Amino acid sequence: MKSFELARPTSLDEAIDLLPKGRGPAEIDDARPLAGGQDILTEMKDYLITPKRLVDLAGVAGLDAYQSAPDLVLGSLTRLARIAADPQIALHHRALSIAAESVASVQIRNQATLGGNLCQRPRCWYYRNESVPCIKKGGAECFAESGLNKYNAIFGGGPSYIVHPSDCATALVLLDATVTKRGPRGESRMPLEQFFTLPSEGSVVRENVLKANEILVQVEVPAPKPGWTSTYLKFKERESFDFAMSAVALSARIEGDTIAEARMVLGAVAPIPWRAGEAESFLAGKPNTHATWKEAAEIALAQAEPLEHNGYKVPLTKGLIQKALRELSGGESK
């Protein structure tokens, strides 16, 4: 790891002032915010980034908000372990509770923060190999597109084919979360869904709209509307702890034998949490049967464009979708 300056501001404005003056990717290596450090330190150890300064957010006031359910307010420094352990969250925002608990190991969850989890960088091994001049690091091409792409995107790829690694992001987009960020020009709020950007839309070297001189302040999740329940299913290659190969966040309002409404977000299949809008529309008002689950899964994956080595994600994700629908239906279909 290259040596760096550790700045320890106490206020948000002070912290922002210590971040790069410019907003663009060119300045991003000048200074970076440090939260739990679970991703950024590994990036620095691997020389993926060599910031001159880390701005430690631990002492910054205003990032530690915590209001438990049903209207959730989670400061960006909230530890994942706390979210996972909160019974109110488990009750009202079950998808988030499961997602937070599924992240890595207990040691990491004790240290990792929600903000860091949402802003973590991709796991693509070409990106993580410091010498591969991949497009995510400012190079000309995505090596995964034609290389070893077992863990890469089946939706929304091009020109980069990373998948977003965050479990919480998938669950929070499902739960219609809002995010607040703050920069030199003050605070702004936006739906979390709009926070994440596709490589073809936003800057290919970033996964979200956060600028080099902005800090994620907090996430708010509205109380669930009556009758809605949610879940999060994650498939890992290694059972103990691992990143998702595919994940499904699903919420639904089921009335009797009918799925009145549903919302579905897929994880680890696209560069952003991938909203399965057509499957949602299809499910609305459909009988809650095996056939419906199966068709919803087909519809959700109809537009998938697998690469050479990740075709397995299509049937895997279909299976997870059906399993999630079954779970919200309380087991078996009627």
Add this chain to the structure above:
Amino acid sequence: MPSNESTVQFSLNGSPASVSPGEGESLMTALRERCNILSVKDGCSPQGQCGCCLVLMDGRAVTSCAVPVTKVEGKEVITLEGVSAEERLVLADSFAEAGALQCGFCTPGLVLRTKHLLEKDASPDREKIAKAIDVHLCRCTGYTKIIDAIERVAYKRRGEDLPERLANPRNPIRRADGTPPITAKRGGVGDRLDRYEARQLALGERPFVCDMQREGLLAGAVRLSDHARAKVLSIDTSKALAHPGVVAVATAADVPGARWYGLIHLDWPGFVAVGEEARCVGDFIAAVAAVDAATAQAAAALIEVTYEVREPITDPAKAIEPGAHQVNPTRPNAMSHTRIRRGDVDAAFAQSAHVVEGDFKTQRIEHLFLEPECALAEPGEKPGTFKLYTQGQGVFDDRRQVAAFLAIPEEDLYVELVPNGGAFGGKEDMSIQAHAALLAQMTGRPVKVLLTREESIRVHPKRHPISMTYKVGCDKDGVLTAVQAEFLGDSGAYASVGAKVLERAAGHGCGPYKVLNVAIDAIAATTNNPPCGAMRGFGANQASFALEGCLDQLAEKVGLDGWKFRMLNAVGIGDTFASGQVFEKSVGLKQTLEAVREQYYAARAAGLAVGIACGIKNSGIGNGAEEWGKARLVVEDDGTVSIYNGYTEMGQGLLTVLIQFAVEVTGLDASLFHPKVDSTFALGCGQTTGSRATLFAGNAVVSAAEKLKTQLDAGKTLANLRGEVFAADIVINDTTPPGPLKPGVTKVKTHTAFGFATQVVILDEQGALKKVIAAHDVGRAVNLSLCEGQLEGSVHMGLGYALTEDLPCEDGWPVTYKLREIGVLRARDMPEVEIHLIEDHEPEGPFGAKGVGEVGLVPTAGAVAGALFAFDGTRHYELPMKNSPAAKAISVGNIKRAKA
């Protein structure tokens, strides 16, 4: 001109550096051209896919060709030049001792990587090392010895003793006659002598042509044809000439001498003239000399060429149909037809218990030597004379062709070989030697022409795609009865040595097996595709893949396993080669089969998928060619001995083994000998090809060294012998061409010697490559490390050939120039390779040695295909076998097509 605003300041190897880069200039270009940092090599810029240009930037290892120099502002850049002397010593020693380099072009990048890796992780295991060097492409070594070297450095850095496997590597030699391995004298034959100049190569200190500097040096660039087939209507160079910094622009009109050249047929124009047709996308239209490379390239793009675009002929089958457009004006599209007939195949098939037939197809392969073509030409001291520094595989052929191009006598052109960064057959033909020389003639200044990776791929000849129809029979016991085959090879636009490749494919059409009835026809077709010519194996590989596929099917019908079937039919002394030559000596094939037997059956018993194939490859061109080995040992004033010879060093290790021959004969220390390849003496031997340089140059050096030894034995010392020249020229003119013998000749001898091999490929439970066992009869292993390295590198190339490597062309254009897409395996993709060497003395070779350069990948594809059949029951008839579990487990070779 660059203004002060565009100055980039950074720290380079601990000192402040400041450069004023051109538009879009990469860190690599700035380092090489502005900072004289030459350990950083350009293998594929701007792809960042070969790792030759690795530098450390703020502690991060980056491929500097992919980093704009503007991004290093204020950063700290470290190259090998900036590494401490002690550390450089450990790194260079370890790479030299491990035999971890061949051509040496990729090595400095790997050496710097080693330092960087071990600083992060002091004791990485081999798998971790393989992943860490994923960015680096090595075309020579197969990576095994590179990983050995990195391990060596790690042990030394930790202050630990080397483990036995590194300190005393397993001796892989078995003598065919059952005698114990011969003990080598230090530096002599059989020793693991470090490669000549290994340490300098490892540190990037031994210049390649592209590293050479001259006062007033101009950079050349070329303009290639914009179409695979088009009549050139006009060439307007005025804009290029007017471009600031341009000194000269050459076209066909400027060539004073013979514009058409070629190794066999003079059918290849150095420039396409107005009114002529461009015949492939590698044709030269013009060349530019300018103050720097960027200017020359910009000017080359400004040359305005108008064409009448015509439909290219790209299908070899259609090209040889009557009435097809004649691609090359000098000869019909069916360039050659080799015909071999022995016995009566029809009668033999009629009596055979089993007959199998199959249509096989192989692909076009890019050599992908890491150093693209480069030549430097400069005016000589005497007016009208020139010096040419070339990396070609035959410097005397270069001299002959370039002198004719310039219309000067050959004596007025001094040619020197600068050992190249890999060739594998792809540097036999002329590429840019004539263009560099012409620009030097026009400008009166030194000119260096370097091709980009894309231009290189367009220009030099490839390995032939060959369509093969095979029919093979055997009796009820599995004894082969007959082989009938027809080959059609796509030789592209120019002859090169394509006819010889098809001739060799036909000659090797029965492999190393006893077959009494043979009917083989091979046609080389001319098309508008990139030319095809020599590449390691030279036709034998294609034939082997098809034949071994047929043998596997016959073995199954007879009920024999692959090993037994091959042992039953393997040739020995007294058996006959497809060409009719009777093997009389050094036929170690059965011993190579014995060497793999135990592991072959053990792997099968363990339930793994196993494939086996045998290979044969001629050593020496033969087929009636007159071949020479020429050597001069010159005792220099400083008491050293220069070894001059006519063959090329291209990573295979020729210069090192020549030293070993001289040491073996004279008993002098290896450090006293300095090999040289230039035109000081008339040592023209043609191309370094056909696995022949060790054989023939070796014999010449042995003979010359014996003359020196006579003097030393008479009491003279090297000091007494200053200025003496010990000369030996040996000629081989006893081989016979294929076909009917000339009157008076009674014995068929198509080749001087043959190498033999058996390879076993084992797949893992998922069908991925697990292990390759390569057993080779090499006659005598002159240098154990180099010999192993040749075979490990061959297996690497053979696995790529089998599974992932391809250079498809559409409308005459290669569909990709990307290194990863072309499919050369990375370290992480390589299975374990275990080498067994059989020494079956070759009486016509120096100390019993014969060539080993090519045979190492002849059987590989066939063995992989056999293993894949054992795995999932799929028979493969086409290369590469991309649609197989073994290929899918490999990280490269997936060609990205533009989305519709």
